[in-house]
Amino acid sequence: MTVKMTPSGSATDLIPLAAHRRILHGDLGGKILLGLMAALIVVVPILNLAVPSDSPMHISTYAVTLMGRYLCFALLALSLDLVWGYCGILSLGHGAFFALGGYAMGMYLMRQIGDRGVYGDPVLPDFMVFLGWEELPWYWLGFDQFWFAALMVLAVPGTLGFVFGWLAFRSRVTGVYLSIISQAMTYALMLAFFRNEMGFGGNNGLTDFKDILGFSISAPSTRVALFVASALALALSYLICRAIVRSRLGRVVTAVRDAEPRTRSIGYRTDRYKVWVWTVSAMLAGLAGALYVPQVGIINPSEFSPLNSIEAVVWVAVGGRGTLFGAALGGALVNYAQTLLTAWLAELWLFVLGGLFVAVTLFFPRGLVGLLRRREGS
Numbered sequence: 001m002t003v004k005m006t007p008s009g010s011a012t013d014l015i016p017l018a019a020h021r022r023i024l025h026g027d028l029g030g031k032i033l034l035g036l037m038a039a040l041i042v043v044v045p046i047l048n049l050a051v052p053s054d055s056p057m058h059i060s061t062y063a064v065t066l067m068g069r070y071l072c073f074a075l076l077a078l079s080l081d082l083v084w085g086y087c088g089i090l091s092l093g094h095g096a097f098f099a100l101g102g103y104a105m106g107m108y109l110m111r112q113i114g115d116r117g118v119y120g121d122p123v124l125p126d127f128m129v130f131l132g133w134e135e136l137p138w139y140w141l142g143f144d145q146f147w148f149a150a151l152m153v154l155a156v157p158g159t160l161g162f163v164f165g166w167l168a169f170r171s172r173v174t175g176v177y178l179s180i181i182s183q184a185m186t187y188a189l190m191l192a193f194f195r196n197e198m199g200f201g202g203n204n205g206l207t208d209f210k211d212i213l214g215f216s217i218s219a220p221s222t223r224v225a226l227f228v229a230s231a232l233a234l235a236l237s238y239l240i241c242r243a244i245v246r247s248r249l250g251r252v253v254t255a256v257r258d259a260e261p262r263t264r265s266i267g268y269r270t271d272r273y274k275v276w277v278w279t280v281s282a283m284l285a286g287l288a289g290a291l292y293v294p295q296v297g298i299i300n301p302s303e304f305s306p307l308n309s310i311e312a313v314v315w316v317a318v319g320g321r322g323t324l325f326g327a328a329l330g331g332a333l334v335n336y337a338q339t340l341l342t343a344w345l346a347e348l349w350l351f352v353l354g355g356l357f358v359a360v361t362l363f364f365p366r367g368l369v370g371l372l373r374r375r376e377g378s
Helices: 017-050 061-084 094-111 126-131 146-170 175-193 220-246 248-265 270-296 306-319 325-344 346-363 367-377
Strands: none
Touching: 017 061, 017 220, 017 325, 061 094, 061 220, 061 270, 061 306, 061 325, 094 146, 094 175, 094 270, 094 306, 146 175, 146 270, 175 306, 220 248, 220 270, 220 325, 248 270, 306 325, 306 346, 306 367, 325 346, 325 367
């Protein structure tokens, strides 16, 4: 076996060369991702706000918003890769956590409208006035404060993730059964949020947002700030996920992925590790949804659609499962491709997406990152 000697020169510090290369590539990919986020945080605001609109170097506010959406999808893919790539849990329900985080932010934005709505009610959102609601439901209380909404962005998806994980993993539900149950969860939530009686806007959802933290949500400076917040959130989330997978807890989680019965037999409570990672992943997905909503200007039950969760799986597969930075790359690239192709072949996009997933599975199962590593190693 080819090995590499570490600087200490100790025989116990011998590392297989292949493993060493994987570590280097992981560091390199992460550094590229973080460097790209740093560059975007500096360059995009300058090119949007400081460069004249008639300059070829100018980035339009629409493009800034579009890139912000890509970063939110990259964060969603990152959260999914944490549980699928490193814990072996294929979730087909992460769209539910994304949507719940979005609804939490949407409720805050609706409370900021005040009496500027169509019906001029200072407390009730327009859809509640239209439906004849007489008072604000108790679960809307507190969402007039940003700190409370920010807390709920993490707490609501995190609580659902914890409860779902505790019930599923303690019952040792695994494999395709867990995937189906997670998909059933997001489908049930979609049906529930479609009901007007739930108090979340029914079919139309929440929209017509005006302000965020006192700033006009449509102003170019606000759009740039949301983009910067998305880039910072992606970078920070990557660092958190990397710290988790490199920690002792992360090594146990990887062991659960590779050989859960053996890991359990040597004394580890594998269900607790899975619940913990699943809950963190749900919170990150909720954060992605919260950043997504003010940039697109709407949140409705269609965000719970099982198709959205399946698409997130495709993003991770395309970028590279079990790499973190590859998953984020896949989330951004696939959605960029969707933007281009839907402008030309709107009716065929889903076929392209399905074909892409089949091609990835057959020809480069480790995604784009795995393909690059294989070419560099050859």
